[in-house]
Amino acid sequence: MLLPHLAVFTPLLWLCYAAVPQTSPVTVSLRTGTSFRGVQVAVNNTEQFLGIPFAQPPIGNLRFKAPVAISNPARGIQDASQFGNACPQPSSNSGLPVDSGLGAAIGEDCLVPNVFRPAGTQANAKLPVLVWFYGGGFNTGAASNPSFNPSRIIQRSIAIGKPIIFVSINYRVNTFGFLASRFVAPEDLNAGFLDQRLGLQFLQQNIASFGGDPTKVTCWGQSAGAGSCETHVLFPATERLFRGVISDSSTGPFKSAPFAFQYDEPGKPFASLVEAVGCPLSSASVACLQRVPFDTLMNVSNTMINNRLNQQLWQPAVGPPNSLIPERVSQRIASGNFLHDVAYLAGTNLNEGTSFSKSVENITHPGMTENQAFNFFIGQLILDNTTLTSDVLGEIDTLYPANDPTAGGPFHTGDSLFDRAESWYTDNMYLAPRRLFFDRAAPLSSQPFFAYFFTEFIPTNNPVMGVFHGSELALLFGPVPTSVEDSFANTMTDFWISFVVEQIPGGNWPEFSTSTKKVQQLMRNNITVIADDFNLAKTTFLNSAKVLNEMEK
Numbered sequence: 001m002l003l004p005h006l007a008v009f010t011p012l013l014w015l016c017y018a019a020v021p022q023t024s025p026v027t028v029s030l031r032t033g034t035s036f037r038g039v040q041v042a043v044n045n046t047e048q049f050l051g052i053p054f055a056q057p058p059i060g061n062l063r064f065k066a067p068v069a070i071s072n073p074a075r076g077i078q079d080a081s082q083f084g085n086a087c088p089q090p091s092s093n094s095g096l097p098v099d100s101g102l103g104a105a106i107g108e109d110c111l112v113p114n115v116f117r118p119a120g121t122q123a124n125a126k127l128p129v130l131v132w133f134y135g136g137g138f139n140t141g142a143a144s145n146p147s148f149n150p151s152r153i154i155q156r157s158i159a160i161g162k163p164i165i166f167v168s169i170n171y172r173v174n175t176f177g178f179l180a181s182r183f184v185a186p187e188d189l190n191a192g193f194l195d196q197r198l199g200l201q202f203l204q205q206n207i208a209s210f211g212g213d214p215t216k217v218t219c220w221g222q223s224a225g226a227g228s229c230e231t232h233v234l235f236p237a238t239e240r241l242f243r244g245v246i247s248d249s250s251t252g253p254f255k256s257a258p259f260a261f262q263y264d265e266p267g268k269p270f271a272s273l274v275e276a277v278g279c280p281l282s283s284a285s286v287a288c289l290q291r292v293p294f295d296t297l298m299n300v301s302n303t304m305i306n307n308r309l310n311q312q313l314w315q316p317a318v319g320p321p322n323s324l325i326p327e328r329v330s331q332r333i334a335s336g337n338f339l340h341d342v343a344y345l346a347g348t349n350l351n352e353g354t355s356f357s358k359s360v361e362n363i364t365h366p367g368m369t370e371n372q373a374f375n376f377f378i379g380q381l382i383l384d385n386t387t388l389t390s391d392v393l394g395e396i397d398t399l400y401p402a403n404d405p406t407a408g409g410p411f412h413t414g415d416s417l418f419d420r421a422e423s424w425y426t427d428n429m430y431l432a433p434r435r436l437f438f439d440r441a442a443p444l445s446s447q448p449f450f451a452y453f454f455t456e457f458i459p460t461n462n463p464v465m466g467v468f469h470g471s472e473l474a475l476l477f478g479p480v481p482t483s484v485e486d487s488f489a490n491t492m493t494d495f496w497i498s499f500v501v502e503q504i505p506g507g508n509w510p511e512f513s514t515s516t517k518k519v520q521q522l523m524r525n526n527i528t529v530i531a532d533d534f535n536l537a538k539t540t541f542l543n544s545a546k547v548l549n550e551m552e553k
Contacts, residue, residue, distance in 0.1 A: 028123075030206045032073035036080035040119055044151035045158070049115040049210065050144075051084030054202035055195065057109035058172065063290045064179050066187055066194045067111055069202075084112035086142035087172045088294075090302040090311070103144035108176065108294055113199055114143055115210050116150050116166040118158050125163075125211035128218070130500045131203065131242065132168040133196060135223030135470070137255070138178050139311050143168035152478035156493045162501040165212045167203060171195035171228075175301035180317035181270040182261040183285045189260055189319040193231055200232070200241040218244040218500045222470060226346070227253030230437065231316070234338045235324050244447075244503055246496060247346035249469055252433025253316075256552040257328050258383040260317040268383065269304065269313055276300045309380045310356050330548040333440050340444045343503040345496075347452030347519070348434055351411055351466030353425030361418040361464075370417055371397045377421050387550045399538050400424045411457070411466030428551070430469075432539040435532070442512050449512040450505055451519040451532060458485060472522070488524040 026047045029035040038049035055067040062068060085107030092101035099106055121127065132148060134141035150166035157164045171177060177192030188194075204214045219229035219242045229245045230253035263270035264281065274281050277300055279288035289297065305313045318325050332338060357377075365373035375393045379385035400420045405412055407419035434451070442449040454472045457463070460481045461471060474481050475489035476496060495505035510518040510529055517532040541547060 027077060028209050030073075030209050032070075032206075033075060034073045035077045037077050038080045038115075041151070042119075044155060045119045046151055046154050047117050047119050047121065049080040050082055051112045051114065052078075052080055053084070053112055054169075054199050055111040058111060058176070058191075059108050059294075061290055063108070064176070064184065064188060064191060064286055066191055067198045069198060083114065083144035084170065085110040086144055087111075087170055088176045088298045088301070089136075089140045089142075089173055090305055101145070102142040103146045104142060106298075110170050110172070111195055111199070112143075113167050113169045113202065115207075116154060116168075117210055117212075118154055118163045118165075121163075121165070121211040123209060123211055126208075126213040126216075127163055127165045127211055128216040128501045129165045129167060129203065129207055129212040129214075130218050130220055130246075131200065132166065133171070133219070133221035133225035133228040134168070135221065135225045135249075136173060137251075137310065137312055138192065138224045138227075138315060139174040139305055139313055141173060141224070143170045147473070148477055150477065153476065153493060153497065156490065157497045157501075160494055160497065162497050164497060164500050165207070165210060167207070167212075169196060169199040171199070174305055174314055175269075175273065175297070178314040178316060179270070179286075179289075180258070180260040180263040180314060181285065182264055183270075183281075183283055184260060184319075185286075186319045186321065186323035189323045190316050190325055193228065193235075193316065193324055196228055197232065197237055197241070201237070201239070204239070204241060215243065216501075217242040218246060220246040220248075220496075220500075221250075222248035222473060224251055226250035229253075231325075233342055233344075233441075234329060234332050236339050242342070244343040244499065245345070246499060247344070247434075248472060249348055249352055249430055250346055250434060250437075251429060252436070252553070253329060254553075255312065255429050256315050256382055257318050257325070258315065258552050260319045260323075262384055263314075263317065265384070272304065273300065276304075309359060312381065315383070328548075328553065330436070330545075330553050333437055336440065336444055338441070340441075341446050343447040343449075343499070344438075344441070344445070345450040345452070345499050345505060346434055346438070347454060347522075348426070348430040349454045349467045349469060349471060350409055351422060351426060352430040352469045353422035354408075354411075354465045355469045356425050356429075357418055357421040360421050362415060363417070365417070370402050370420075373417055374400070374420055374424075377417075378424070382552055384552070387552065389550060392547055392550050395541060396424060399541060408466060411463060413464055427535055427538050428542050431535060432542040433553075435539050436543045438512055439514055443514050448504060450499070450509055451512045453519050453521050453530065453534075455521055455523045456485075456488065458482065485524060491527065492522060 026038045026040050036049050040047050083104040086102040086104045087110040091099050171192045207214050221229045226247035227250050230250050274285050277292045305311045402416045407423040457467050475492050480489045498506045509520045518529050519532045521528050521530045
């Protein structure tokens with residue numbers, strides 16, 4: 001539903017957001033006294049302010065520490081025409097100054113947001129703000145990734161009379177952002193989340209200078225980015241940082257949540273890291289790691305990441321009191337002790353697990369039964385898989401049987417182990433966590449919740465992958481892969497924009513409640529309301545206290 005005063009996109013709005021000449025200076029002055037000169041991109045009618053620092057460089061004795069706000073802002077006009085560094089991670093084209101997959105160079109000084117707005121936006125516009133956190137399993141990703149250029153979203157927001165500002169924020173990942181050990185100070189654990197929090201706080205202080213409304217911020221992410229937004233709902237700051245969340249394929253918010261001290265055990269990431277760089281496993285570990293040359297540390301970290309299944313080296317860790325995450329997520333959700341005044345839109349895709357199950361596609365497993373191979377795959381995804389009991393694995397084997405023709409839905413491949421793995425992965429890592437949170441949070445919330453199930457197979461995609469993890473993003477960010485998806489892509493984008501502006505997606509999308517449990521199916525030519533009861537026996541088991549504990553959730 002459109003708000004009455006926005007129901008028609010008037011010529012006045014077109015005038016307010018008309019393109020300005022390419023050569024016109026685009027400068028914004030922040031409250032701190034620093035000014036940033038961005039660029040106006042005539043071809044897509046946007047203005048961009050890129051690579052704006054929001055924290056002191058996390059280098060030297062600030063490496064692995066909670067981010068520190070800038071205490072002495074630069075004076076004068078600063079250049080904001082180029083992306084800042086992507087945070088340290090494996091490179092897709094080693095040796096080149098700019099990583100083509102990340103859209104920027106890689107460097108440790110990387111804590112920057114990027115602001116995109118309609119051309120001609122004035123400082124008093126008070127536009128709603130959409131903040132994007134990238135995915136990547138908390139081990140990879142960057143705000144500069146060219147796949148996440150928001151020009152299409154901004155253009156669409158103008159076209160439907162609901163202009164918005166888009167912000168993407170870098171946060172540290174992998175060893176640099178989620179280093180976990182009993183030797184890491186509680187206040188520094190999960191530094192990547194603390195980066196996000198400081199970035200959101202920076203926006204609260206400064207987004208009005210760009211024409212944004214700090215009271216109308218929506219946190220949006222996909223995968224680990226979606227889990228990040230959920231994290232800030234479950235473990236919030238003292239001040240209000242956003243009013244809404246859009247969570248595409250939230251990891252729940254994490255695939256697992258080991259205790260920090262578990263990473264110190266022999267063969268686990270922290271113990272292996274300090275051994276590889278010649279540091280002690282002791283209270284001197286962090287100080288020693290801070291002195292390791294950047295290239296040495298990044299190369300060791302990247303090797304460790306690439307040697308792990310799905311690059312899942314680090315996950316957010318549960319720490320002691322005074323840490324951001326002092327208890328397991330399932331315990332926090334059960335307690336109800338989280339934000340209750342945030343509008344929420346979240347959902348999952350039909351075949352989330354295919355991307356993460358490639359390691360068992362078309363393989364033989366000599367010396368193992370198929371059940372043993374399946375259980376081995378599951379065990380590789382948990383830091384301490386000694387927690388897995390035979391009865392839990394046995395029930396998973398029963399719920400996801402060999403040669404199940406329903407596994408993968410219409411994208412069943414006939415590769416039994418692959419189909420079982422991807423079906424379990426979809427339910428365990430995405431569908432079950434969404435239900436666990438919605439079933440507990442929706443009844444407590446003063447704001448509406450909306451759930452979706454994305455089932456659209458884009459014709460240009462690989463049928464073996466089905467409706468895979470992240471496949472909806474091409475319809476939102478563009479370019480839309482094929483013209484047959486144009487209308488559906490616009491409809492989906494309108495849902496997302498309307499939620500940002502009005503906190504409801506419109507389009508007869510029903511609110512989620514525990515009494516009706518209605519979900520919007522998102523499928524070309526078949527957008528319809530369905531019951532949230534598919535695969536229910538499986539997700540009920542996966543959400544049981546015993547399984548959550550054994551899976552370190």
